[in-house]
Amino acid sequence: xxxxxxxxxxxxxxxxxxxxxxxxxxxxxxxxxxxxxxxxxxxxxxxxxxxxxxxxxxxxxxxxxxxxxxxxxxxxxxxxxxxxxxxxxxxxxxxxxxxxxxxxxxxxxxxxxxxxxxxxxxxxxxxxxxxxxxxxxxxxxxxxxxxxxxxxxxxxxx
Numbered sequence: 001x002x003x004x005x006x007x008x009x010x011x012x013x014x015x016x017x018x019x020x021x022x023x024x025x026x027x028x029x030x031x032x033x034x035x036x037x038x039x040x041x042x043x044x045x046x047x048x049x050x051x052x053x054x055x056x057x058x059x060x061x062x063x064x065x066x067x068x069x070x071x072x073x074x075x076x077x078x079x080x081x082x083x084x085x086x087x088x089x090x091x092x093x094x095x096x097x098x099x100x101x102x103x104x105x106x107x108x109x110x111x112x113x114x115x116x117x118x119x120x121x122x123x124x125x126x127x128x129x130x131x132x133x134x135x136x137x138x139x140x141x142x143x144x145x146x147x148x149x150x151x152x153x154x155x156x157x158x
Contacts, residue, residue: 028120038109040085045113047076048085048106056099058091085109 040048050065051057059077063070077100080086085106091097102110125133 040109044076044080047080048102048110051086051100052102052107052110055101058097058099062100
């Protein structure tokens with residue numbers, strides 16, 4: 001395995017370089033927001049972001065939107081509810097179902113998180129001029145669209 005990794009570095013393999021760069025980015029201020037101020041994991045923050053963007057959604061909606069199983073989401077929502085991050089209310093259209101909403105506490109946490117992420121993005125782009133920023137963003141978008149198309153094609157074959 002060590003030989004394989006050494007060869008990847010030595011051959012300047014572009015795929016491996018992407019992995020290294022992504023890892024380096026993930027290490028910058030890793031989890032600073034969730035652990036120090038709000039005691040939330042990254043996955044919990046993603047759940048809160050989804051609920052915030054889809055206020056009044058159901059557990060099934062969250063599961064489908066984040067590509068998780070309903071039982072996984074249900075357990076996470078229960079914990080978030082116990083800690084005051086999420087509120088369940090009866091669905092006005094279906095008395096058997098419940099809708100999910102952010103609490104004031106979680107709305108503040110998300111606002112702080114988004115502000116922090118914007119600062120991180122500014123830091124990433126800050127060393128680039130406008131032309132370089134546009135080029136980087138266009139290339140990232142093109143690459144991500146390619147990944148999404150590849151994933152959709154693979155999923156349709158299964």
